[in-house]
Amino acid sequence: MAQTQPRVLYCGDLVLDESRWTVHRAGTLVDLSPTEFRLLACLLRDQGTVLTRAELLERVWGRGYTGQPQVVETYVSYLRRKLHRLGPPLIHTRRGAGYVLRGQDPDAQDLGVPDLAGG
Numbered sequence: 001m002a003q004t005q006p007r008v009l010y011c012g013d014l015v016l017d018e019s020r021w022t023v024h025r026a027g028t029l030v031d032l033s034p035t036e037f038r039l040l041a042c043l044l045r046d047q048g049t050v051l052t053r054a055e056l057l058e059r060v061w062g063r064g065y066t067g068q069p070q071v072v073e074t075y076v077s078y079l080r081r082k083l084h085r086l087g088p089p090l091i092h093t094r095r096g097a098g099y100v101l102r103g104q105d106p107d108a109q110d111l112g113v114p115d116l117a118g119g
Contacts, residue, residue: 009044012103013087016044025086032082035060039075040083043091043101052098072099 007018015024021037023030032040038060043051053072057065060075076099080091092100 009041011044011047011090011101014044014083014090014103016041025083028086030082030086032079035075036079036082039072040079040101043099047101047103050094050098050100056099 009016009018013026016022016037018041023032023037023040039056042056042059051059053069056072057069061067061071076091076093080089083090088104090101090103092102094100
């Protein structure tokens with residue numbers, strides 16, 4: 001049986017280890033629920049790319065999910081609350097399009113609208 005390589009995803013000071021199910025931001029362990037972890041891993045795998053609510057629903061909650069689609073906004077808010085208290089914002093809203101995770105790039109234009117009310 002072949003050994004699978006540990007998969008570690010990075011964005012700036014954010015480190016997600018898929019094999020250990022751990023997340024660190026600025027060296028601090030961040031406690032995430034399984035759904036928060038899957039959502040963050042999805043955003044990290046496609047960092048820099050805008051992902052729509054429909055794409056996130058299918059990838060994180062599954063094709064058969066029949067609950068409220070606003071669950072995406074709710075969980076993005078949870079992630080922002082946990083991650084952004086440890087450093088600059090990484091998850092950005094692209095109004096009318098979806099969400100994008102990107103690290104700090106001083107030369108980049110702001111793709112998102114900060115969600116000040118939702119966390």
